[in-house]
Amino acid sequence: MIPLDWIAVDWGTSHLRVWAMQGDTVQQTAQSDQGMGVLARDAFEGALLALVEDWLPAGRITPVLACGMVGSRQGWVEARYRAVPCTALADGLTRAPTRDLRLSVHVVPGICQAQPADVIRGEETQVAGFLALNHGWDGVLCLPGTHSKWVHVSAGEVVSFQTFLTGEMFALLSSQSVLRHSMAGWDAAGFADGVQQGFDRPDRMMARFFALRAEGLLHGLDPGTARARLSGLLIGAELAAAKPYWLGQRVALLGAQALSDLYAQALSGLSVPVTQLDATEMTLAGLSAARALLPESEDRGCVN
């Protein structure tokens, strides 16, 4: 058996990742494609056990801390949104029903904002992890991804945030629109051009897309340049729209390396000071902070 205090779970729409934790140390990890999107409510426990059953010590309850879409209305159990301004985490995690007596599953709630309407589910845990590791930090977090998030943090609280569909738009336009015929690979110079065009004239963005196709047909535009320029256009336009977030602020980027690098490059071009951190590390730090909120009786691991 591996030494195990608790289990960390990041459960999104399309993936499930689990970590066997001793204190803040990862002992083992596993993942599957059993995301929230493919699971009926009564299938979550089985999907989790399929990955962690071998880890579970007999004769005691192992706490499981989970974040992400697992807590949505279509998830294992609905963990209701908390409204800004609020801390990234708070007491009152939502308990998911389990049949296996060795599991005690606690789901982190998302955060909502009434105006402009917006929701976060999953990224709040990364924010909490970042703040646990950077006490007293004031500024802006950017979490690039399928849906990128900009989060303004002050005095330990999430003040406001905004979601952009940038990553999903890139995937749809580059893989499913007519532009797909003109795109493959990646050329870094194309990205820089796109960022500049998207940022300087976001109002012209709608007019730029088809030109990527037409330049391929007429002028033999390199498919890697076209794909990178599309990415740059979208990220540049996102940065233009997110300007109220980053202007005059320091920005911490929490994301997967490759995408985070693109945002860092784009922001550096705007003279915004940027720090990059790994999203998975922040998630684990956040789930660890969530575990610290459990009543001692829930975390000691006695059979109830």
Add this chain to the structure above:
Amino acid sequence: MIPLDWIAVDWGTSHLRVWAMQGDTVQQTAQSDQGMGVLARDAFEGALLALVEDWLPAGRITPVLACGMVGSRQGWVEARYRAVPCTALADGLTRAPTRDLRLSVHVVPGICQAQPADVIRGEETQVAGFLALNHGWDGVLCLPGTHSKWVHVSAGEVVSFQTFLTGEMFALLSSQSVLRHSMAGWDAAGFADGVQQGFDRPDRMMARFFALRAEGLLHGLDPGTARARLSGLLIGAELAAAKPYWLGQRVALLGAQALSDLYAQALSGLSVPVTQLDATEMTLAGLSAARALLPESEDRGCVN
């Protein structure tokens, strides 16, 4: 047998439509889903004959005038682009190879523009039809669709044009992105709101999309309002980017009724005088004008 002088063909990526013509009068029509996108080069003739074979008189050649993606590099025969400034149509239609001696197929070439790079294939025939019916007309044509086109016409020539992916973006975002969970039906008030938001602040468009989802989750936004607002946002942003085209001009809208109505509504809100015309009628008028360009020997219908 129906009386038949020639056959008009509109052959796009996903559809094939044919009309049996006597002079400028439609005698009969047919269509199939045998678009350019699903056909290998040697399958075009068969796809056409499947619809028109019963119409063909014996013992003579019937001219067929075709426009659209049938003339692309992946089509039946490549009908090379002509460069602006140019008339919408000109001599030198491209002959497609046929085995059936009863057919003489002529493909209308598209139009290209070097800077900003852009191409038209199919809509040039609608423009030609419009100009054939409106001699001496100067102004701007807007052709809404999957890829909407803005075309500046002066002194009988296409001066410049620009393509927008608006229709395709709406289809992808409303049917395939995360927004699909929050959209169904149509509420006209949502469209007007969206147009105003998209037109007034196109630079904020990237920040508006996810709010459609969040307003549904948090405030119960009506799915019909959400879908119409998305359409309005995109069309509003297109109008902002296309402002150099319509500002101070009269605009003729050539499109399918429902979509054309939306553009007319949006443009009227900007005090732009608008005329609406049916896209199919313009296509037929344009193909009829193309037929008039054939050498008499090609159009008389003798067996060669």
